[in-house]
Amino acid sequence: MSRSGYLGIDAGTQGLSIVFADRSLKVIAVGEGHYEMVAGLEEGCYEQDPNAWISAMSTAMDDLRGKLDQPFEVLSIGISGQMHGEVLVDADGQSLQPARLWCDARNEAEGVELTGRLGVKMPKRITTARWLWTIRNRPEVAAKAKRMTTPGGWIAAQLTGEWNLGIGDAAGMFPIDQSTFDYDKELLTLFDEMSGSETKLQTMLPDARRAGEDAGKLSESGAGLLGLPAGIPVAAAEGDQPAALAGSLIGAAGCVSMSFGTSVCANCVGDRPFEGVSDSVDHFCAADGKPINMVFLRNGTTFMNTVVEMLGSADGSDRSNAFEKVMPLLIKADADCGGVIALPFMDDEPGLGVSEGGQAMIHGLNAENATAGNVAKAAILSTIFNLRLGGEVLDKQNFPRTEIVLSGGLTKTPELAQIIADVFRTPVRLLDSAEEGSAWGAALMAKFRHLAIKDGRSPADWTEFLAAHATSDVTTYQPDEESSQIYDKVFTRYRELLESVKS
Secondary structure: OOEEEEEEEEEOOOEEEEEEEEOOOOEEEEEEEEOOOOOOOOOOOOEEOHHHHHHHHHHHHHHHHHHOOOOEEEEEEEEEEOOOOEEEEOOOOOEOOOEEOOOOOOOHHHHHHHHHHHOOOOOOOOHHHHHHHHHHHOHHHHHHOOEEEOHHHHHHHHHHOOOEEEHHHHHOOOOEEOOOOEEOHHHHHHHHHHHOOOOOHHHHOOEEEOOOOOOOEOOHHHHHHHOOOOOOEEOOOEEHHHHHHHHOOOOOOOEEEEEEOOOEEEEEEOOOOOOOOOOOOEEEEOOOOOEEEEEEEOOOOHHHHHHHHHHOOOOOOOOOOHHHHHHHHHHHOOOOHHHOEEEEOOOOEHHHOEOOOOOEEEEOOOOOOOOHHHHHHHHHHHHHHHHHHHHHHHHHOOOOOOEEEEEEHHHHOOOHHHHHHHHHOOOEEEEOOOOOHHHHHHHHHHHHHHHHHHHOOOHHHHHHHHHHOOOOOEEEEOOOHHHHHHHHHHHHHHHHHHHHHOO
């Protein structure tokens, strides 16, 4: 007897994962495939061969089969991929060059220029900033390009033969008009006027699809890549951020997803479009088209990790138990860190006006407060405070913030969730979830597409669908007013320190 369920494919920066989840979305097995960056590029340049993703997908599918102990039936397929990549395709449907990824920094000037000309935030990561760079710096490639998509869109095209994309991933290519759930036509015209390209951008972009909408079926060639029957429905390929939001069951306006790692993302579901331009806030869409305001920090937990490892090893060599030694001291430290304040800038932070070559700082250290707990706590607070600076931009426009869902490396120390709850005066929910994240979110989108076909549901049911999959297996931290008042005072001192050293 075969087990039926959903396939979730996630193409990340370093490798590709495929999860098979049953009808209740319980993960049964996970397959893995890996790939590398194109070697030998200059600093700040990051590229991958799109064919490597397809090869890794076949490897991951073989790995998955080897872990399943019985036959399985796939009801629908979901896809997630790293956002903002530039995959250029010729008239024959072949990729023209290695894809430039989200972390490729060559088109920062184009992002700044587009922001000024279009009047909306166009970060250097957005795909069309890469396309403008290509038009200007690789005209021979641009002349051959007929289509442009993302890593997730490329994988979907290989599986279905169709060129469409989930609206969240599409919003990472070009701004979406919230009144039409399609690319902003006025901004497309402005882009074409300034780019000088004979090929109109509208003809190159994949069609935007919301969750549940028709995005194609597994073609004969796609079936061969996965070893599955042709005709299986495929959900619109989404970016990793919208897929992670889905995987965290976040859909209602006011919910915020915070992911802490080397970089930090706070994705805030909005109830209306953002007004104006802010250096601290980027914009895209959830899988159902709701506007997402993203506060993105390049300087995530790296500074705290560095401080913890330094303090936890007496001679600077054996750092294996540093976190076990220092983190309990961090948790016990007073909310004001004894007067110690830190700045976390081990890299640039464009959203806060910190230029290339930022440096970290520990300020206010004296004989009385020089403890490992105070210094380590000041280090993590510095990153949390930077998020609060971005959050205040949204507060000024009265965007709702009802709940924060915490994920990433910070969840290994759950007590840190209480600090975030206190700093933001917002309940923090800590999910007891697996590391499959975006891949599980892709499987969830596959189920929604399957139900849309079976029951005729509309994309408007997305939030209700997510809520139906929530479980009681969560821990919620409520803000403590006394601690919040202390953090308010420390935050004021932090802001003053930041302003004083920006130059």
